[in-house]
Amino acid sequence: MARDPIVLADQARAGNQAAGARLIRMLEEGEEGALQGLRALLPASGKAHLLGITGPPGAGKSTLVDRIVSEFRRRERRVGVIAVDPSSPFSGGAILGDRVRMQTHATDPGVFIRSMATRGQLGGLARTSFEAASVLDAMGYDVVVIETVGVGQDEVDVVELAQTTAVVSIPGMGDGIQSIKAGILEIGDIFVVNKADLPGADRVVRQLTAMLHLRDSAAGGWEPRIVKTEAERARGIAELVDGFEAHHQHLAATGDLQRKAVQRRERVFYDVLRERAAARVLAATPGGGKEILASLRSGRLDPYEAVDSLLGTQKELE
Amino acid sequence: MARDPIVLADQARAGNQAAGARLIRMLEEGEEGALQGLRALLPASGKAHLLGITGPPGAGKSTLVDRIVSEFRRRERRVGVIAVDPSSPFSGGAILGDRVRMQTHATDPGVFIRSMATRGQLGGLARTSFEAASVLDAMGYDVVVIETVGVGQDEVDVVELAQTTAVVSIPGMGDGIQSIKAGILEIGDIFVVNKADLPGADRVVRQLTAMLHLRDSAAGGWEPRIVKTEAERARGIAELVDGFEAHHQHLAATGDLQRKAVQRRERVFYDVLRERAAARVLAATPGGGKEILASLRSGRLDPYEAVDSLLGTQKELE
Numbered sequence: 001m002a003r004d005p006i007v008l009a010d011q012a013r014a015g016n017q018a019a020g021a022r023l024i025r026m027l028e029e030g031e032e033g034a035l036q037g038l039r040a041l042l043p044a045s046g047k048a049h050l051l052g053i054t055g056p057p058g059a060g061k062s063t064l065v066d067r068i069v070s071e072f073r074r075r076e077r078r079v080g081v082i083a084v085d086p087s088s089p090f091s092g093g094a095i096l097g098d099r100v101r102m103q104t105h106a107t108d109p110g111v112f113i114r115s116m117a118t119r120g121q122l123g124g125l126a127r128t129s130f131e132a133a134s135v136l137d138a139m140g141y142d143v144v145v146i147e148t149v150g151v152g153q154d155e156v157d158v159v160e161l162a163q164t165t166a167v168v169s170i171p172g173m174g175d176g177i178q179s180i181k182a183g184i185l186e187i188g189d190i191f192v193v194n195k196a197d198l199p200g201a202d203r204v205v206r207q208l209t210a211m212l213h214l215r216d217s218a219a220g221g222w223e224p225r226i227v228k229t230e231a232e233r234a235r236g237i238a239e240l241v242d243g244f245e246a247h248h249q250h251l252a253a254t255g256d257l258q259r260k261a262v263q264r265r266e267r268v269f270y271d272v273l274r275e276r277a278a279a280r281v282l283a284a285t286p287g288g289g290k291e292i293l294a295s296l297r298s299g300r301l302d303p304y305e306a307v308d309s310l311l312g313t314q315k316e317l318e
Numbered sequence: 319m320a321r322d323p324i325v326l327a328d329q330a331r332a333g334n335q336a337a338g339a340r341l342i343r344m345l346e347e348g349e350e351g352a353l354q355g356l357r358a359l360l361p362a363s364g365k366a367h368l369l370g371i372t373g374p375p376g377a378g379k380s381t382l383v384d385r386i387v388s389e390f391r392r393r394e395r396r397v398g399v400i401a402v403d404p405s406s407p408f409s410g411g412a413i414l415g416d417r418v419r420m421q422t423h424a425t426d427p428g429v430f431i432r433s434m435a436t437r438g439q440l441g442g443l444a445r446t447s448f449e450a451a452s453v454l455d456a457m458g459y460d461v462v463v464i465e466t467v468g469v470g471q472d473e474v475d476v477v478e479l480a481q482t483t484a485v486v487s488i489p490g491m492g493d494g495i496q497s498i499k500a501g502i503l504e505i506g507d508i509f510v511v512n513k514a515d516l517p518g519a520d521r522v523v524r525q526l527t528a529m530l531h532l533r534d535s536a537a538g539g540w541e542p543r544i545v546k547t548e549a550e551r552a553r554g555i556a557e558l559v560d561g562f563e564a565h566h567q568h569l570a571a572t573g574d575l576q577r578k579a580v581q582r583r584e585r586v587f588y589d590v591l592r593e594r595a596a597a598r599v600l601a602a603t604p605g606g607g608k609e610i611l612a613s614l615r616s617g618r619l620d621p622y623e624a625v626d627s628l629l630g631t632q633k634e635l636e
Contacts (some may be wrong), residue, residue: 035622042620056374261617268621269614270596276625277595278588296587299579302360303586304353307594 005037052162080136171200323355370480398454489518
């Protein structure tokens, strides 16, 4: 296969999954030229519905995503999936059970699934995931699902790059509030209570309803939906996908789709700027800043002094 | 109370909790001069045992931390706690149940608990948490516990700043592997199976043992421990704290304590450098880069082009 990112980009845009996969891996590994490939694709991107799905481990997200993909396929949408798993040396990032389940769609050319195995050297998981989502978008997938494990800030970053965010919880994980507390209540557009056949499902729905009632909602804003599902038995999935589509239409109607696109561009911009500005400061310092780094390591300079010293040196040079 | 960060730093070092709390809040909010206060404290820091505790929501971490604090107090250690909760507009960042439980120690001057309510404008949660931990360290707490909710990359970042990392799981969350899979298996020094009275606890222990067996362990390296606890009934806590202390002694004996301190300094350094280098590029651009930002927002420039354009402009000026 070609190794030229521009060629890969052309092939990916023409629907070649192997080329898309190769380009994503190059982006993930920060390979030289990979960004050129991405940039060649950007003009073709911006049409997909970017759907973030997050929630704690054990909430059944993999099976749920599997069912969601099936439902979108029934609606004749082409679907890309970015599965974000922090890297594990044991698994190479892909967790057995999860990926095995997704094999349902392995032979369907209208479905393309990529796992983000590595954390990414530059810019972190959020940026790498978003770059991968942009590739899938440009490849013409109508829906790109970004699935994250966890409820930490990094997941919040990932889902903030999405247009529609679904937060998955289940009954009986500690209590319902615990399982959804960590700052993601305010970013959810759709709340999924999965494993709704378990005792306590209605209690979780009541708690969510009460908590969402406290949430500020601007006039004309989206009213978050709560949907009960049983992913294992494929129950509630059509209603859930209806919710995703309703939210997407809402965003389009209110101009929020455009506003979110601007926010995404700004986030990527600042992220890239920070990396490259820092690299340039180091490159412009005599010896690449080696002396200052040595003083930092030995403890003679604290981190703040080391930065002052580096930026001060630069000032003199300008 | 004084608002001068240097005065606050002096008071904090003398054991004034209110001054320490004020300084941490200023650091969190990025208030001017706050870093001066932190830097005044850094020479007094570096003595505390930094203990990171992470795991998914519902694992009972709050109660567990409560018991761990009690056990350290029985051993006459002064204990600081940094509870990291991504912000929630409903709670102001502090989750009712969690903090209420910690009131056990509210009247004990040997215990100091701070919640990180905000995500921090600059540098994110990991850096803010670490700055707070450094303040507590300099205030003379023998042990600083950094408790995080979740299993995402941000939590990995937080615990990587710690010296000893405990990963908490419980039986019956999906399956045992699910609940601990997300890239944190390889960073744990101690694995806690909490709620060990629930069915399936021994299965989780067996799974952990099998997975840890696969983990590369350097010769003379630390052999991760697995400890069963029932935090609610205060069972297994002494054994757990024994594990923490054994790990700390191991780090000291092997020189890893020193190596970890160097890593921490480097991480903070690069983090601060990225922020400040980017700010300087923008400040040095005519109009603060407003035109380029406008082109970015309108979509006329993609994020990568915008950065190129900004750094190119700078080059001409130098």
